[in-house]
Amino acid sequence: NAGVMQNPRHLVRRRGQEARLRCSPMKGHSHVYWYRQLPEEGLKFMVYLQKENIIDESGMPKERFSAEFPKEGPSILRIQQVVRGDSAAYFCASSPLGGGANTGELFFGEGSRLTVL
Amino acid sequence: AQSVSQHNHHVILSEAASLELGCNYSYGGTVNLFWYVQYPGQHLQLLLKYFSGDPLVKGIKGFEAEFIKSKFSFNLRKPSVQWSDTAEYFCAVINYGGSQGNLIFGKGTKLSVKP
Numbered sequence: 001n002a003g004v005m006q007n008p009r010h011l012v013r014r015r016g017q018e019a020r021l022r023c024s025p026m027k028g029h030s031h032v033y034w035y036r037q038l039p040e041e042g043l044k045f046m047v048y049l050q051k052e053n054i055i056d057e058s059g060m061p062k063e064r065f066s067a068e069f070p071k072e073g074p075s076i077l078r079i080q081q082v083v084r085g086d087s088a089a090y091f092c093a094s095s096p097l098g099g100g101a102n103t104g105e106l107f108f109g110e111g112s113r114l115t116v117l
Numbered sequence: 118a119q120s121v122s123q124h125n126h127h128v129i130l131s132e133a134a135s136l137e138l139g140c141n142y143s144y145g146g147t148v149n150l151f152w153y154v155q156y157p158g159q160h161l162q163l164l165l166k167y168f169s170g171d172p173l174v175k176g177i178k179g180f181e182a183e184f185i186k187s188k189f190s191f192n193l194r195k196p197s198v199q200w201s202d203t204a205e206y207f208c209a210v211i212n213y214g215g216s217q218g219n220l221i222f223g224k225g226t227k228l229s230v231k232p
Contacts, residue, residue: 004160033218041224042121042207043161048218056218091161093218106220108153108161 003027004109005074006092012115019079019086021112025094031055032075033106034067037089049075082116089113119144121208123223130198131231138193138226140208150191151209151220152182161207167191178202200232 003026013019025032031050035043048056049069060067064082069075079086089111096105124139142148152164165176172184182193191208208223 031218035220035222042123042222043209043220044222045219058219093161106163106218110158110160 003029004092004094004107006090006109006112008112009110010113010115012117013082014117015083016081019082019114019116021077021079021090021092021114022074023077023092023094023109024074025092026096026107029094029096029107031095031097032069033093033095034075034077035091035093037091037111039088043091046077079114082114084116087114087116119210119212119221121210121221121223123206123208123226125226126224127227127229129229129231132200133197134230136193136195136198136202136228138206138208138228140191140193140223141189142191142208142210142221143189144210144212146212148210148212150182150184151211152176152180152191152193153207153209153222154204155207155225156204164193164206198228198230200230202228203230204228 005024007022033048034046037043045059047060047067052071064080066078091111093106093108120143122141150167153161154164155161164180165174167174167184174182180195182191184191205225205227207225209220211220
């Protein structure tokens with residue numbers, strides 16, 4: 001499905017700059033999840049949000065990273081003062097109410113690839 | 118901590134060959150198990166899932182996986198691969214009843230099928 005839209009697909013930043021990654025969930029989906037894939041690694045869970053609420057941020061780095069899913073508009077993953085180690089693919093997924101990984105109803109976007117120079 | 122191991126980083130097969138991709142997880146409790154596939158340039162898609170019941174699970178495109186609880190394994194199989202199966206395959210696990218998003222993924226196995 002092409003329902004989960006992420007942009008930008010590719011983003012280049014210099015060390016110290018800010019990166020903002022956007023995710024529009026599938027129509028009708030109220031839950032959003034962010035994952036990070038470092039080179040040669042599997043996807044790692046970062047954060048799970050519902051509209052205006054962070055439900056689980058156990059995978060988020062303690063500093064420089066934040067996420068929001070406002071009442072209107074896309075979910076935003078924000079990385080402040082980027083460092084080279086932040087270079088990765090960031091994937092967003094969405095699910096309908098009552099769905100999620102436990103039901104297998106998790107739909108992924110194509111990812112945003114961040115390169116930090 | 119939970120982890121998922123995929124034994125092969127890159128598998129190269131000829132068309133019509135049989136496929137088996139290994140996946141082992143470390144968690145003693147009840148889990149839900151998944152295989153996802155990512156075709157070149159596309160998003161991750163769910164291939165199949167196991168929650169309970171028959172440990173042999175059928176998925177899309179002729180894939181199947183067998184859950185062997187005693188071995189903590191969930192290997193993916195296909196009797197005869199096609200060139201179009203060229204993709205990266207990810208095994209994933211979540212604690213039953215755990216946080217809805219906290220899937221634990223393996224590192225992935227790249228499958229290249231030669232025509």
